[in-house]
Ligand SMILES: O=C(O)Cc1cc(O)ccc1O
């Protein structure tokens with residue numbers, strides 16, 4: 001399969017047309033659009049949001065989005081939840097889950113989204129939902145959009161093609177992709193099945209964090225974010241459009257593919273990023289810096305420096321710190337930390353935290369390396385060491401994260417997780 005072509009540059013004012021001359025020049029809404037297309041503005045921020053934060057895209061499409069049936073309640077997606085989670089009390093316990101298997105019963109992305117936790121309230125555009133997708137079917141004649149937030153995909157197993165209104169993105173383990181709130185898409189499997197994590201961001205759209213004194217380069221570089229070129233479907237039939245709105249799923253009949261955008265211009269569009277391109281910056285002297293140095297993208301809250309959600313990775317890197325306990329320190333954090341593992345082994349947990357698994361350390365819940373890792377790291381010869389075969393990530397949020405009832409009751413939950421710290425010895429020798 002030919003690799004797809006992409007436009008590059010985070011948050012750029014991109015423009016792309018699948019037919020020559022489809023994109024109006026010099027204005028957005030001419031009296032007649034080329035090829036008999038309809039112009040439609042897709043606004044991802046308030047009209048009056050400051051220029052630096054404003055996101056919108058003009059779509060030139062075969063039919064306007066308004067041409068669809070009425071919504072009725074949708075009966076699938078039985079394990080998807082939306083913040084606030086009320087079916088379960090908040091849980092201060094340290095929690096961990098083994099990987100969930102991909103079921104044998106047929107399920108596509110809409111029905112295969114299992115919510116592990118959420119915080120905030122989608123209705124007031126605060127917080128996140130944390131899901132796993134476990135899928136073995138492509139979406140062919142049905143389409144989805146999420147009015148409750150943008151969707152950050154973190155694939156763990158299996159390649160996917162995201163066919164969106166703006167075009168195609170191919171992603172697999174080691175990549176991430178973000179689809180804006182409200183954008184219609186279908187998820188096509190490029191392998192028999194796929195599993196991954198999704199962070200549903202109810203808050204301000206993910207953006208690149210500041211670099212501060214690091215300067216003009218480093219971390220996630222703007223140029224490495226890839227956007228689709230326009231690619232439209234001109235298909236008619238008895239199709240279904242499903243949406244999640246206010247935490248509920250709805251379905252509407254639609255007589256054509258809504259992925260019928262022939263040209264678009266703007267800065268609100270889906271994008272992908274290869275995590276291997278992250279320029280890792282870390283200490284070359286001593287001590288273990290805060291993991292904020294590994295932030296790829298961040299959804300800010302109204303308080304500067306305090307994120308609605310940071311997406312942080314723990315990628316392959318050199319470790320050179322002198323006279324330092326190199327793994328993460330023991331800590332308690334006002335921010336709540338959900339972690340997943342894409343592949344390999346995470347330095348703080350060599351056992352029990354598996355690819356496809358997850359952990360949750362909520363606001364002020366203590367955690368850190370398991371006993372064996374502490375022993376080893378306290379004795380290690382501190383020569384430069386390459387951390388290979390590792391790719392963990394964290395969704396870190398200022399709001400405490402409530403697990404779903406499913407997350408608390410699934411067999412995949414490791415009820416003995418806290419025992420990983422039992423064998424820490426009393427070494428006090430005053
Ligand atoms: O808890 C974790 O494993 C994530 C984490 C990693 C790190 O290097 C420092 C702090 C932190 O919360």
Ligand SMILES: [Fe+2]
Nearest residue numbers: 331337361367
């Ligand atoms: Fe932590």
